[in-house]
Amino acid sequence: MKKLADEGQPAKSELLKENVKENEVRRSEATMTEHDPLYSDRLAKLLRWRDKGIDPFTVTKFDCSHLASEIVSSFESLQGQTVRVAGRLTAFRAHGKLTFADLVDSSGRIQLMVRINTVGEEAYQQFGELDTGDIIGVEGVVTKTRTGEVTIEVFKFWLLAKALRPLPEKWHGLKDVEVRYRQRYLDLISNPEVRELFVKRSKIIQAIRRFLDERGFIEVETPILQPVYGGALARPFITHHNALDMDLYLRIAPELYLKRLIVGGFDKVYEIGRNFRNEGVDSRHNPEFTMLEAYQAYADYHDIMKLTEEMIAFVAQTVLGTTTIVYQEHTIDLTPPWRRVSLMEALKEFTGIDFREFRSDDEKARKIGKELGLSVEPTDHWGRVLDEALKKKVVPNLIQPTFLIDYPVEISPLAKRKPDDPTMTERFQGFIGGLEVANAFSELNDPIDQRERFEMQQKLRERGDTEAHPLDWDFVTALEYGMPPTGGLGIGIDRLTMLLTNSPSIREVILFPLLRPEE
RNA sequence: GCGCCGGUAGCUCAGUCGGCAGAGCACCGGACUUUUAAUCCGGGGGUCGCAGGUUCGAUUCCUGCCCGGCGCACCA
DSSP states (O other), X not given: XXXXXXXXXXXXXXXXXXXXXXXXXXXXXXXXXXXXXXXXHHHHHHHHHHHTTOOGGGOOOOOOSOOHHHHHXXXXXXXXXXXXXXXXXXXXXXXXXXEEEEEEETTEEEEXXXXXXHHOHHHHHHHHHOOTTOEEEEEEEEEEOTTOOEEEEEEEEEEEEOOOSOOSOTTTOOOOHHXXXXXXXXXXXXXXXXXXXXXXXXXXXXXXXXXXXXXXXXXXXXXXXXXSOOSSSSOOOEEEETTTTEEEEEOSOSHHXXXXXXXXXOSEEEEEEEEEOOOOOBTTBOSEEEEEEEEEETOOHHHHHHHHHHHHHHHHHHHHSOSEEEETTEEEEOOSSOEEEEHHHHHHHHHSXXXXXXXXXXXXXXXXXXXXXXXXXXXXXXXXXXXXXXXIIIGGGOOSOEXXXXXXXXXXXXXXXXXXXXXXXXXXXXXXXXXXEEEEEEBOOOHHHHHHHHHHHHHHHHXXXXXXXXXXXXXXXXXXXXXXXXXXXXXXXXXXXXXXXXXXXXXXXXXXXXXXXOO
């Protein structure tokens, strides 16, 4: 058998000699400055490879014939054949002149077997120099061991990248939550279930796209940097554009741009993208989060409710193979149709209070809010107290999928009024497992009403409400050209992912959640 | 912002009622050609989150700070 390291590696050259010379310098530097023995040990190994003319970091590619899992699943047809796979070494079991090792690639794990009388003494010794964490490519024959495990008997291998730092422990994995978030790559390497979670997240988004694409929606991209933010009630991040010397806002929602597209004649549009809200961080909020917004012309909120429940059931069915999910201690059935309850009825059910009885009496609202144990500010108005009661008293009880419908106009500045009760809007929110996952309405398309609502928000702003909706004249202008009756929907992808992966915290479903920098 | 909990070896964790800092895995050396948390023998590895204070002596007690988790509050 051929010895390691001739083929697949760069030919020796002047460059190489220089590298070796450089290595001498680096080696002494390393031994002098690097005090971590685990690190310096691995660095020394790297330098030894280089001394032998093998520099893993000069390798630019490796052709694989199979993924690890393919070899295992197609053993019958691959037995005895030569295959090439690449991945990270995660474990060694050395037995003198025979070594087993585990190789992990994106598909899973496969066992390698290296025998001294197959690869030769020099290569066998070099294999022994490898560390867990190193990335290698191998060529070998598919076989089964005595215990029946599908294994590649290696006759050639290439070091493709050296790991200078050791991996977290193989058995317990990486548990330190802080390290898991700060160095997510380690989390992904050591905790397969985390990797699976993020694959699932990708599939959830894929399924949403498929669902909407099949219904004739087109996916669009609208500005993230916005001169006027809007579409939600939240505080924005502010940034600055130097060339135009203007402040810009990171969007808190894409809503107003998507509705401009409805004005422009796209009847079904959606966007999946990041929103930014300058608010606190907790287990349900990250300052940047992913939202789906979809708009359908000539539809109302009843159509959107149908769309929402069908979409989420479809996503669950596609990704999980079932519409019955387990979230924390609850078993939840996502099968449509979902329960529909009027917001006011729900408030009455869980607080015993009929908010309609003191609609214009802010003072009484604050008093009742306090009685309910809510935090109430002296400036709070009726709608604010109602919203607080909804979040604290009602939402935590909405475990099975529920649409709360018909929201007061005071807290819905972009939603169309109900024809039979202009103080209420055709708005709903969807709740699952005590989480708000959807917010939707028949879109307000009356430019005069929209302008008045903006002006109302402006008054709130002047009174110090930093989350009031800003005035967007350009959007009003768009409405003045005529927007068809339209239903719109927003779904929090992170929260939906939490539900479908049974994750208690939003940080578990965001690859790199916001943390304070170390030190 | 408040409360509770946590931060000890690369990782997972013990521990010290104030007196030389521990285990397993990982690592290094040795044995071993079918293991799979391989095994056996030997070895090295620590700013006990950071800074002060008390003390003969602090990883341990006290104070402050940093980072994180959970809950509450704020944002609303």
